[in-house]
Amino acid sequence: MTDRPENDHWLVRPTTIRLLWWVFCIVLALTVIAQFGFSVKGYFGVDGWIGFGAVFGFFACLVMVLVAKGLGLILKRGERYYDDGDSDV
Amino acid sequence: MSEILSPALILFAAALLIGPARGHWRTAILLIAPLVTLWAVWQVPDGVIGTLSFLEYQIEPLEGSPLRRLFATIFALMAFGGGFYAFRHARWYELATAYAYAAGAIGVSFAGDFITLFVYWELMALFSTVVVWCGGTPAARSAGIRYAIMHLLGGVILMVGIVGVALQTGSVDIQPMLATDFSTWMVLIGILFNAAAPPISSWLADAYPESSPTGSVFISAFTTKAAVFALILIFPGEPVLIGVGLYMVMYGIIYALLENDVRRILAYSIVNQVGFMVCAVGIGTELALNGAAAHAFAHIIYKALLIMSAGVVIIRTGENKCTNLGGLFRTMPLTAVCGIVGALAISGFPLTSGFTTKTMISQAAATEGLVAVYFLLAAASAGVFLHAGIKFPWFVFFQRDSGLRPRDAPWNMAAAMVFFATLCILIGVFPEALYRFLPYPVTYQAYVAGKVIFYLQLLLFSGLAFFLLLPLMRRTRTISLDTDWLWRVVLLRIANAVSTVLLALGTKFATLASGLLGSLRSLSERYFGQLASEESGRRGVFARDWPIGVTALWIAVLLTAYVFIYYI
Structure with missing residues (x-):
């Protein structure tokens, strides 16, 4: 346990988490956009x-x-x- | 004679030898016996190999088919992986019973008739109970007793059904049937007991998490999947199973969402996954049965992987509650990665085994035009990602920093996990390797762009839902009531009430009886006198010295009465 966030594991630093959220949202958007390229068989x-x-x-x-x-x-x-x-x- | 010897006997022999063997010999037996069994499994040709006579019935201890070999293969592989995972930590008697339990499952896979099936079925119940008891805690002891009662009850119901079917058909040969009359219903219910079907699904989540971290790896693999195998063999296309399966799928998700105990979350997700298979058996087409068999195969691997990673966490930290865990990825990266691979596989993420097998079941539902089934299975796939796919790794390895800094897995456990994680990915990337061994020819294509996109959307947006709804999923130190509440609380209270009433009645009766005895005693003392041994001056009425006149008077009275009665 550390007090300063920059000393903790890089994966749990707020900056990383913010970045992960951005990446996640982009991936989410991509999965929907991909449907314009490849039709999903209903x-x-x-x-x-x-x-x-x-x-x-x-x-x-x-x-x-x-x-x-x-x-x-x-x-x-x-x-x-x-x-x-x-x-x- | 050798043609009727089941490959199961190899594992049984190994189980017997594990106790007396010591040191490296024991390790050698543990690791080699499942591999020899695996070899023997693939020596079994198709069809009935040999028959024996028993009580006028033809017994077929060994019958081969692609389906039978597939299940026997995964059971043997599981024994190998479990043995490798456990051999340095588990006690010898736990390993011996676990191997005997695995042998029972392999015996069931090759049983050509109901009598052989039943014998191996009961051996599984017996040995799995001992595996639960090997948990060694008072909770494991009582959970084991409840587990045994449930399985013995299921066994009796199965036996009733088997006897009925044997009397009706004159044969104990295993044939596909539908639940149409009393006997076939009993067979179905007996099998469904082991599949943890409603309303007795609770035995699974009750017993499994009480076994030891090594024991639970074995116990999660065999009983329910042997039941799925028996359903594929005996009840393909039984419509009731669709409903039963869908219930199990939803039950598993809801209860896993409420649960705090790490292994109990995984236990509920076994019910959920077996629900997919049961539903597929209910659909009953070749594609659906292929899906059920393939999914059982993949499920055993990723479920074992998940339970192995949970087991490592429990062994290293001594904690099994989500509320006490978190942040373990820092010092247990390998366990975390293997846990995540298992979690992705159970969720059916593309490139993992779950995707290539579970989507077969959904495809079968779509092909048959079962709208509701298809959408419920899709919703359930999202739910699996929610309750097992993210919830398990998130609360154990990430979440918050619990301050725990345990070491990573011991080398043998790490190797077993890497082995199973590799299998999960291999079956996901090269599904044809598994499809070749399915009971029916496979034309199914798992990797179609549209299908991958659909499942990616489904799963990733479930992930979004998980993180947005996290405040709603805060873990609480609670358990959730299930149908077993009816017998663990209500039945217990009724039994207590009855025993109180009986006790009160008994006390009343005892007072009454002692009063009656007392008055009889005083009467007898009055007329016959006290016992000779006792010192007493008083003599009984009849024992006194009576004057001769009184005697003569009594004789006269009696004679008069006699004459009078004679006259009448």
């Missing part, structure tokens, strides 16, 4: 649309995280739940 129509995979992937994850979060409210218990009997969180 088996059911909609899945051939430009950027369908991107939108579908993003929203599928959003829904799954929200569903998990919601179920977590009901299902989550303390780590020692089964050891102690029925102590709640």
Whole structure:
């Protein structure tokens, strides 16, 4: 552990992370732009649309995280739940 | 005689020898036996090799086919990789039981009839339970008992089905069937128990993470994939399996998202991945069955790789919770890279094994026009990247700096991980190498530009979703309730209540009985007297000296009564 960010591993310095975000966003954009060059075969129509995979992937994850979060409210218990009997969180 | 000897027996023999052998001999047995088994697997020709008679049934202990050899190959490879990973750290009895467990899986792969299948099936249940117990903690002990109960119950259901099928058809030969009547349903349910299908999926995530870091590498590979093999063999095209598979896929994702224990995240993702295979078996076309078999093959490798990297982290840090880990990439670069390769492979990233096998299943769903199945599988592919592909490496190796600076993997573990990571990439880059060995001829092309772009979009935007939603995914020190809550809590409470009621009833009964006994005793003492041994001045009523007049009076009364009754 170091106090000054420049002494920490290069991968976790804020400048690197900012750079990684930029690279990531460019790659994301490229995957969508690439669809203009190579057509994605849509088996059911909609899945051939430009950027369908991107939108579908993003929203599928959003829904799954929200569903998990919601179920977590009901299902989550303390780590020692089964050891102690029925102590709640 | 030799034609009916299964290659499984080689691993069984090795398992027996591991205990008595010492030092380098043990290492030699551990490393050579799986390779000899692998050689033996490829000596098995197609068709039934030999038969035996047992209880009027024809037993076929050894039957070869491309599908059988494929599964036996990956089981043998897994035993080799697992043995290499574990041989310097695991206790000898853990290694011996793990090898016997692998032998059971290979035996199942070559079982030509239900009786042989069942015997190896139960051996797997037995030895895998011992592997769980080798975790050595009280939690492992109780999880092992729950695991054993579940598998023995599944075994009984399978046996009921097998007996029914044998009585109906007069043969125990393994034939493709559909779940149409009671017996076939029992066979299906018995197999699905081992596949961790709903509603009993919880046994997997309950038991696997309690085994030792080395034991969990073995245990993650065999049981569920042997079940997938049995489903491909016995229930191809069974429509119920599509629904079951889709449920497992979603269940795995949701529970993995909620989980904090590193190996439990991976355990849930086994259910998720097996769901893909079960769904493919349900679709049942040649492409789908090829996809299920190929995906099982690839899955065993990348899942073992993931669990190996998690195992190294646990061995080096003693921590298995996301909340205590993070930032380990600094001192464990090799483990991190291997973990990431496994994570990319499980997510089906292009150029990894998952992409070339999982997309076959999606393609099969699309070809059959199953719209909902296709889109749910696509959503699930995104979800896999979310819960295993990024979540596992992120929380273990990156996230924040936990301050832990453990050493990287020991050389044998590192070598095993590099071996499996290489396989993940090789199957991803040269899928034809695997496609050649699939049960049906393959015309499928994995690398079509449009398909690669679609999956890159799907996965990378899932990655974006992960990092944007990170605040929602903060790890908490919790577990998540599952259906096993019904028997671990509700059933336990009912049992406790019943036993309390019975105890109360018992106490009541005991008081009543002792009161009754007491009054009987005092009555008998009154009339017959106390026991001779006891010193007592009082004598019983009948034992006293009665005057002769009283006796005569009683005789007169009795005679009168007799005469009176006779007259009536």
